Amino acid sequence: xxxLLGIIETAKxxxxxxxxxxxxxxxxxxxxxxxxxxxxxxxLTSTDxxxxxxxxxxxxxxVSGIRQVRDEFIEGEIRRVFNLLGSYSVxxxxxxxxxxxxxxxSEVGLGQLFENFFNSFDDLSKNPEDRATRVTVVxxxxxxxxxxNDIFNGLVGIKKDIIASLDAKxxxxxxxxxELGNLSRTAVNLYNSGSEINDVRDKINQKLKExxxxxxxxxxxxxxxxxxxxxxxxxxxxxxxxxxxxLKFVDGQAKIISVKGESEVKLNSGEVFVxxxxxxxxxxxxxxxxxxxxxxxxxxxxxxxxxxxxxxxxTGIDFFGGTGAGSIQVNKIILDDPAKISASINxxxxxxxxxxxxxxxxxxxxxxxxxxxIVSDIGLRSRISxxxxxLHRMILNQLESQRDAVSGVSIDEEMLNMIKFQKMFEASAKxxxxxxxxxxxxxxxxx
Amino acid sequence: MRVTELTVIKNxxxxxxxxxxxxxETQLKIATGKNINTVSDDPYVANSVMNLRSMINRNxxxxxxxxxxxxxxxxxxxxxxxxxxxxxxxxSLLVExxxxxxxxxxxxxxxxxxxxxxxxxxxxxxxFRGKYIFNGTKTDVKPFDYNxxxxxxxxxxxxxxIEFEVNDGVYEKVNFTVEELFGGREIFDLILQIxxxxxxxxxxxxxxxxxxxxxxxxxxxxxxxxxALMNRFLLLQKQxxxxxxxxxxxxxxxxxxxxxxxxINLQRDRLILESAxxxxxxxxxxxxxxxxx
Numbered sequence: 116x117x118x119l120l121g122i123i124e125t126a127k128x129x130x131x132x133x134x135x136x137x138x139x140x141x142x143x144x145x146x147x148x149x150x151x152x153x154x155x156x157x158x159l160t161s162t163d164x165x166x167x168x169x170x171x172x173x174x175x176x177x178v179s180g181i182r183q184v185r186d187e188f189i190e191g192e193i194r195r196v197f198n199l200l201g202s203y204s205v206x207x208x209x210x211x212x213x214x215x216x217x218x219x220x221s222e223v224g225l226g227q228l229f230e231n232f233f234n235s236f237d238d239l240s241k242n243p244e245d246r247a248t249r250v251t252v253v254x255x256x257x258x259x260x261x262x263x264n265d266i267f268n269g270l271v272g273i274k275k276d277i278i279a280s281l282d283a284k285x286x287x288x289x290x291x292x293x294e295l296g297n298l299s300r301t302a303v304n305l306y307n308s309g310s311e312i313n314d315v316r317d318k319i320n321q322k323l324k325e326x327x328x329x330x331x332x333x334x335x336x337x338x339x340x341x342x343x344x345x346x347x348x349x350x351x352x353x354x355x356x357x358x359x360x361x362l363k364f365v366d367g368q369a370k371i372i373s374v375k376g377e378s379e380v381k382l383n384s385g386e387v388f389v390x391x392x393x394x395x396x397x398x399x400x401x402x403x404x405x406x407x408x409x410x411x412x413x414x415x416x417x418x419x420x421x422x423x424x425x426x427x428x429x430t431g432i433d434f435f436g437g438t439g440a441g442s443i444q445v446n447k448i449i450l451d452d453p454a455k456i457s458a459s460i461n462x463x464x465x466x467x468x469x470x471x472x473x474x475x476x477x478x479x480x481x482x483x484x485x486x487x488x489i490v491s492d493i494g495l496r497s498r499i500s501x502x503x504x505x506l507h508r509m510i511l512n513q514l515e516s517q518r519d520a521v522s523g524v525s526i527d528e529e530m531l532n533m534i535k536f537q538k539m540f541e542a543s544a545k546x547x548x549x550x551x552x553x554x555x556x557x558x559x560x561x562x
Numbered sequence: 563m564r565v566t567e568l569t570v571i572k573n574x575x576x577x578x579x580x581x582x583x584x585x586x587e588t589q590l591k592i593a594t595g596k597n598i599n600t601v602s603d604d605p606y607v608a609n610s611v612m613n614l615r616s617m618i619n620r621n622x623x624x625x626x627x628x629x630x631x632x633x634x635x636x637x638x639x640x641x642x643x644x645x646x647x648x649x650x651x652x653x654s655l656l657v658e659x660x661x662x663x664x665x666x667x668x669x670x671x672x673x674x675x676x677x678x679x680x681x682x683x684x685x686x687x688x689x690f691r692g693k694y695i696f697n698g699t700k701t702d703v704k705p706f707d708y709n710x711x712x713x714x715x716x717x718x719x720x721x722x723x724i725e726f727e728v729n730d731g732v733y734e735k736v737n738f739t740v741e742e743l744f745g746g747r748e749i750f751d752l753i754l755q756i757x758x759x760x761x762x763x764x765x766x767x768x769x770x771x772x773x774x775x776x777x778x779x780x781x782x783x784x785x786x787x788x789x790a791l792m793n794r795f796l797l798l799q800k801q802x803x804x805x806x807x808x809x810x811x812x813x814x815x816x817x818x819x820x821x822x823x824x825x826i827n828l829q830r831d832r833l834i835l836e837s838a839x840x841x842x843x844x845x846x847x848x849x850x851x852x853x854x855x
């Protein structure tokens with residue numbers, strides 16, 4: 116009898132194990148589409164062998180653990196590539212915005228307006244005494260100056276958008292930091308109470324991935340399941356410690372500082388880093404170039420214009436006013452009276468030498484040539500970041516496939532596991548049924 | 563390698579997206595007819611497109627300037643022709659006077675000469691598009707103003723040069739001044755002097771007629787310069803036109819879409835997309851569940 120009851124006990128363990136197996140399978144199947152979920156695997160071991168006077172008896176099966184199937188290396192790589200992807204996609208977004216702002220090559224870009232402007236002076240050189248031609252010159256100059264202003268204002272607008280975007284992303288970072296702190300505490304608590312922390316770790320991993328898109332993250336785990344996270348050299352999550360970050364402007368430069376330690380977070384990559392870099396360096400650089408371009412134009416045109424004589428014999432008039440791309444405009448005196456445009460070098464109304472000289476500025480490398488180089492530079496940067504974005508998206512895809520190969524849930528596999536555990540359950544039940552019949556047989560002998 | 567459903571679906575979506583992106587690009591190229599729609603499409607080609615456009619624009623300016631120069635020279639040529647025709651009339655009139663066999667009525671001749679003189683002034687005061695063509699850069703000033711009542715000829719001449727840009731850095735003079743073509747005011751003073759002599763009933767001296775003939779020869783020889791310059795502009799015009807055709811061809815090669823090629827690309831990408839859809843529909847449906855009965 117003792118032996119038979121022991122078999123029932125063994126079968127019970129098998130039933131329990133198969134139920135546990137079913138649970139894991141069902142958990143896996145349920146999370147087949149959950150981002151960041153790592154498939155879990157039940158680990159069964161046979162229980163220790165009992166020795167009896169009838170020989171060695173195997174006492175059945177037990178669940179030794181539920182393990183996650185993960186590859187830490189691939190996950191680190193995914194974070195790294197996701198981080199670069201964030202950098203390039205933000206860079207691409209803003210450079211293509213600048214590109215759209217410039218709208219080249221087209222019939223309406225600044226380049227064409229330059230051509231129109233110089234053309235109008237060429238026309239003037241042929242008819243310096245004609246008032247209608249002078250009105251065209253004023254219009255062309257006005258259109259050119261306005262386009263300069265538009266581009267400058269567009270760049271200022273982009274800078275404002277960057278700040279808004281930075282604000283939003285920092286809020287996002289702070290939220291992730293808080294969540295990571297909570298998750299880390301939960302993980303430590305669960306670990307200390309002896310529970311599985313598989314699903315908490317999945318969530319931590321998912322949050323880390325989100326965070327790495329925004330900033331360069333350094334991660335380490337401690338033996339209790341807690342996680343230590345630092346961004347840009349500043350620790351933001353560690354056991355029971357969390358600190359958020361904030362945006363601060365120092366001398367017009369956007370800086371990120373930690374709230375508690377008040378130390379600067381020096382990022383090297385990620386969306387936030389690129390936004391910061393765009394705000395602090397890249398956009399001001401482009402603005403500076405347009406300012407230089409406008410300054411060159413103002414100076415060169417005025418230098419010629421000033422020595423010329425207007426139709427009424429006045430001299431020393433500037434054609435352009437303003438000091439840069441944001442403020443360039445056609446001199447008000449000329450706007451009011453196009454006759455003040457000075458085309459003549461000696462006061463003769465038929466003399467066109469000043470108009471010819473201004474028209475010949477089209478060959479000036481510091482104007483059209485410089486503009487073309489700005490446009491090419493921006494186009495090239497846009498192209499490079501777009502190529503890099505595509506490349507890293509591909510790599511990320513590859514890595515995620517690899518991660519999926521290790522950690523992803525395969526429905527085929529889970530279905531087969533299901534059958535496996537179902538059969539195990541059925542067989543164990545059959546064992547109990549049979550043993551039951553055997554016990555009945557034994558008992559009926561007594562009757 | 564384990565391949566899970568998620569991997570299959572993700573790759574499928576990725577590939578469909580890529581094909582769609584390509585389709586979009588092809589469609590944009592066909593719609594705009596251009597290979598380069600933003601600089602980042604191909605920064606090198608875009609740069610050369612911008613440079614080419616700039617060159618074409620400049621060339622078109624030159625073409626326009628040359629055409630304007632030719633117009634200006636045509637007007638100049640016409641005025642010079644008129645001037646010489648009138649001057650020839652003056653000359654034959656003077657020949658008649660010089661003929662000792664005839665006893666001309668000096669008064670009539672003086673009147674005829676006066677009319678011819680006014681015609682000469684009309685020619686030399688010719689305006690084209692609002693400017694006096696023979697007065698250098700003082701295009702707003704009438705070079706010769708004759709007051710018949712006081713018999714006074716006021717002269718205000720400029721030798722200023724007007725140049726147009728007709729090729730890269732090439733500035734061509736387009737105007738001829740009174741000095742260049744007619745040798746200044748001397749001819750007019752001379753005719754006036756002869757007229758006044760005739761009016762007083764005096765026969766002009768041989769030396770005066772001699773001087774007239776000299777200046778006449780000078781003017782006729784100078785007139786050929788107008789024609790020569792005109793020829794030079796016509797030549798330039800052809801040259802620039804040819805340059806322009808070549809530049810436009812290069813621009814077209816760089817920038818324009820090969821429609822046939824893009825149509826084929828479009829067809830190909832569409833086929834790929836459709837196949838991807840068809841395959842996706844089949845693969846994703848099937849799991850082992852279909853076989854567990």
